Amino acid sequence: MPSSESILSVFLFVLVGFLPTPSSARKRHVINFRSPGLYPEGLTWDPSGNHFIVGSLHHRTIHSVSDAGVVQTLISDPDLPENATILGLAIDSARGRLLAVIHSAPPLPSFNALAAYDLHRSGDGGRRIFLSPLPTIPGEGRDVANDVTVDFRGNAYVTNSGKNFIWKVDREGGASIFSRSPLFTSQPMTAERDAVYADCGLNGIVYVSRGYLLVVQSNTGKMFRVEEDEGRARVVGVKGELTAADGMALRGDGVVMVVSQEKVWFVKSDDSWSGGVVYEEREVERDGMATAVVTAGEEERVYVLYGRVTEGMTGNQSREWFGIEEVWTEEEGVWLYVLLGLALAYFGFWRFQMKRLITHLDKKTL
Template identity: 45%
Template structure:
């Protein structure tokens, strides 16, 4: 009959291996993918609402914002009747501290704030026309401390600032935003608008913004007080290496994710973002990455829609609109570097488990030997 000591050791060993299996399964969880569709939605822009626990997407076809649950259920969060019906909502951001939703509209260009504490459709706090009514907003960054919003122009080379009361000003307008290959090109005066418009923008708590340039993929560091800008990466501007960039988001560990086209890039910096380097890349297997958002600090999600060429010009409406079964996705990015780190932890845990097992076997062997000597 096994001794109480032997039973206790066996129980501890079983508990340890059960914990090992639970940790391993958590590290090896499947990538989270949300598939959704809604007639006429044409999703653009992506934000995560940590209080309501759902994603928010704008529409390229109407002045509306919808919520998307983890189960792919789409609900209209707001549809502003005071805007022209052909307006669009290309950029949005959640001010969770004040429970506001900021939406940048196009046709005409404006920024509006809505009270997320009010019943749906949410009450509008303010609506401010941007200085250039023909512009198309590219992204919104929020300074959670001051409540200031920064809006980029996807059809120009500037950033607007809108304060807590809704007063807009031109914040940053720099020649550095112009594509390097088109600077000084007198034969292509439209190049700066067509190729150099700014896309997504993110506010970093250290007092600056990071803005991305549409077709070149360049990233700019912009002083959040004075608007002075400098490029922190120019890899996208080199011929043959052009990388689209439609969105940018900041992780809780300080990493920055830039997404657009067929890929997402995880950038890091060792010198306060004077220079950025690519830490990892992840490809979009099918469709096009339109926007990026960070959920729960480090989990990165992309808004992926069908390619317009493949979509027949249907703006990514998905099979709910009857377009050959094509749907939109909000999918979690699976980073190779993080997968490797997770595998290292699993191997470490397995090694500890085996070491504990052999140590237990040795102790049990010693115990049996001692008991046999006493009996003898």
Template identity: 45%
Template sequence: MAKTLLTPLPLRLSIFIVVFVFISQSSISESRERHVITFRSPTLYPEGLTWDPTSNHFIVASVRHGTFHTVTNNGVIQTLTSSASNLPYNPIVLGLAFDTRRNRLIAAFNTVNTPYVAAFSLHRTSNSLTLLFLTHLPTDSPSSAASNDVALDPHGNAYVTNFGENLIWKVSLNGTASVLSLDRTSPYSYAGLNGVVYLDGKELLLVVQSNTGKLLRVDAVNGKMSSVALPKEVELTSAHGIAVREDGVVFVVSTSEVWVLKSEDRWGRGELIDRITLESEGFPSSVSVGNKGRVYLLYGFAEEGMTGKSKGQEREWFRIEEVGSNEESEAQSLWPFLMIALALLYFLFWRFQMTRFVNNLDKKHS
């Protein structure tokens, strides 16, 4: 008697395999490509960088002109206008943070001997800003004080670093400023406390200290400060910016490299995931988390903008460039192959089961 033919591969299993192959190819391709945004704005020299998730674009601030601009993923740049008459004349704008919950842009302003923090309401339809408050930040040493980077907590409080005096200001939702934390143990330096991030759910700040290379853990409630224990190979001297992804992985950037760090104990101790060498030309000191948790650096040539020492003509082109961990990319590139292997194993198991079923059926018929 003729043997029963094997039934065709079930439609559901076929779709399952095709979908996994498609996802795998897409993931492999995506993991190999770094997103680079180039944009043209003569003499802009941006230093501040933040991400507006509502509009899916970046916001940058000019260190030369004290202006704010949006930059889309394909490099279209537009100026955010402001009619505020009480803003400092020709300020140096450094750190930026975007308050998604309240649609506010927070900026660290500086004029000669006077540090400020400003909050603006963003109007997307008109590409304009309305000033909510401009706060003069208290200091005992105006000649060395400088507001640098900004971080926000869920309540709308802003945390602003002062890299001249090694302190952190806390600015309330309505603009009231006070000193939250002061490092009296480290030597004085013109570049002390620098980049800062707020860790959601932990009420903690992480702050990089450029002159000592320390990563500091600061209680956002009482200001208690302590050093994060780092591996010996992690040397954060000259670090500037810092950003944290939703998964808790932290990126610390200097003008020549990025350190990718994580912690399992609320940042009592940090672990090194990866160390990435950067192209130092362009002064990539600002870092921000953009769309889909991707991490971006701003190559704004801000040092040229502040010193006026440009090479030849004034610069016109700048870029925002995705940075990724090689270690993480390798790990991500493995899982598609694992899923394909699982799909094939599933197929082989199905084939084996169907073969047994057909053989048993043939035996019964015979």
């Protein structure tokens, strides 16, 4: 009669052989898409169209990218300044709008605006709802409209990476300066700051439904909480610095993802963002020059955009292929160990019951 140890070995072999693993259940989603000279910096997810949306460095166009890498032009707006860059993107799902930050970089004349387009009529070149120039403040430096988020009322908030303040654009297109907190200009720059981001201040921004914004600053590595009613700001006490932080995304469970050209930080808070902790980091492909991070689909999978913008800013227009890639975390494999633990517990219970049964049969035989 086989020993219980032999039975255990066979059982575990069969169990492990049939249990799904992260690699066998599904592969990490990698999308390579072709669009010559695009160099996209902004990325968002459109749940109504079930596709990603990317901007462009010089083309005055906005494109959808399917999960298979099929690219279609959603918006082509010849009224934008020639060679204008389309940076941050956000979906206003409640009103069926796509919000896009427009910026003209040197040596072009300064231009900063927020455009809103009708998502339901994007196939015919895109019906523009408004194009709102963003007001400036006299002083040194150049305005750089960068990223955008939207609240449940349809108000948009746009970061100014050059002069370190936040604009607000209401749903009718009325633009104003929303927050000029002195905290934005009083933080020490990070000693290890990336030279590319030395002059880049406020950058990625997300809206939290409890009534405030979270925004990161590239050249200081700081995160701020900004109240939506008055624009008051305070520094979020995140342990460590988010060096050269760029885009942000907010997951349904409250976790914030922040991307740089080297890694994605997963940050959480248990005190409404008075403080925060980086509980996981994932490296990204530095050559891809990641600038944006989003969550996509019902499972809220995390993706980064490899738009190689820095390469495009040097005047290179020859690249044809770009990428959107899923970022896996340690959470992806946790469920496997849970299942294995449950299986072992079940086997232990089965073995105990079998032993009792055999003992009972032996007594009857005697």
